[in-house]
Structure formats: structure tokens, C-alpha cells
Amino acid sequence: MTHRLARLVAWFVALTLALVVTIWLARVTGWLSGERLVDAFTGSGLGRYARILALAPAWALFTAVFESLLVKAGQMLTRRRAAPPTE
Numbered sequence: 001m002t003h004r005l006a007r008l009v010a011w012f013v014a015l016t017l018a019l020v021v022t023i024w025l026a027r028v029t030g031w032l033s034g035e036r037l038v039d040a041f042t043g044s045g046l047g048r049y050a051r052i053l054a055l056a057p058a059w060a061l062f063t064a065v066f067e068s069l070l071v072k073a074g075q076m077l078t079r080r081r082a083a084p085p086t087e
Helices: 003-029 036-043 046-082
Strands: none
Touching: 003 046, 036 046
16 A cells, blocks of 8 residues: 555545544534534524534544554554564
């Protein structure tokens, strides 16, 4: 796998995983319930999106953390495979 393709895959996995974790945390803490999510799409005015937009920084933070961890894990795996076997 090329370097760019590996980073693209890591970014996609991190983005998806971060979204799942963010929504899960928001639901567990009560910040975003099913009713509030429906209200965001069926309500009126721009204020209806406030809760969803407030989650964007958390999603971005989790994405950055997960992407960094995935890239670092890939680099460590590459180094381990390239290292000569020890006895």
C-alpha cells in the first residue's frame, strides 16, 4: 500500500470512528437525544442546528486523535516488518 493511500484509508477510518464515538458520547450524556435530532431537521430557524454544530469540534478532535494514532501504528508496523529478525 502506498504512503498516500495508507493515509487516505487512515483518515477515512478515523473520520468514521470519530463520528461514531462523538454521537455515542452525545447520546450517553444526554446532549443529543433522538427527539432533539429530529427537531434539528424538522424545526425552523438556524438555532435548531446549535446542538449539532456544537458537536463539530468534538468530532474534529476525535478525528485528529484517531488519525494520528492510526498513522503512528502503521509506521510502527512498517518498522517492525522492515527490521531484521532477532534471535
